[in-house]
Amino acid sequence: MIDLYTWTTPNGRKVSILLEELGLDYQVHPIDIGKGDQMTDAFLKLGPNNKIPVIVDRDSGLSLMESGAILWYLAEKHGKFLPADPTARIKVMEWLMWQMGGLGPMAGQAHHFLHFNPGKAPYAEDRYGAEVKRLYGVLDRQLDGQDHVVGAYSIADMAIWPWVSRYEWQGIDLGDYPNVRAWYRRLRDRDAVQRGYHVPKVMGEIPAG
Secondary structure (H helix, E strand, C coil), rough: CCCEEEECCCHHHHHHHHHHHCCCCCEEEECCCCHHHHHHHHHHHHCCCCCCCCCCCCCEEEEECCCHHHHHHHHHHCCCCCCCHHHHHHHHHHHHHHHHHHHHHHHHHHHHHHHHCCCHHHHHHHHHHHHHHHHHHHHHHHHHCCCCCCCCCCHHHHHHHHHHHCCHCCCCCCCCCCCHHHHHHHHCCCHHHHHHHCCCCCCCCCCCC
């Protein structure tokens, strides 16, 4: 059994999607970051960085923060969505780190300036808007001629997809990135992705892409 401490963000959805894909039993503990739940002493004991998601694996007692580390841990423990072949395995790590170090942080800044605070910081809007478009171009080229980011469906796809699901917040038209759009829709139609998207609560229809 896994305890999942999460909220309705791309980083939180990465983990709930993987848990659904793995078919694991898990208990959801909503952490409303708008109300500051992540800043409480109780949560700090589990997640020292005051960020969601966090899991606790009841089998081992392990508490783990950072969404990328959680994805890697669960995939490795259960032997799914992470290739055994060393070359394919490190390529999945490469694209997982691309999301963690690139798409996630840059898209997050685009959300802040383009979606929540438009018109307040033109330089920031231009900077992060342009960088997100560049990253979508990188992903579009990577997906050219293949159904998934690295060969078979993996935690790299699960890490990237929730951020792409907020394309509208980033000022992105998926029609400009046909390979990304096809991939996005392919994953959107997976039952486990749809269930994982609506954890810890339903937030309306998944964007159509």
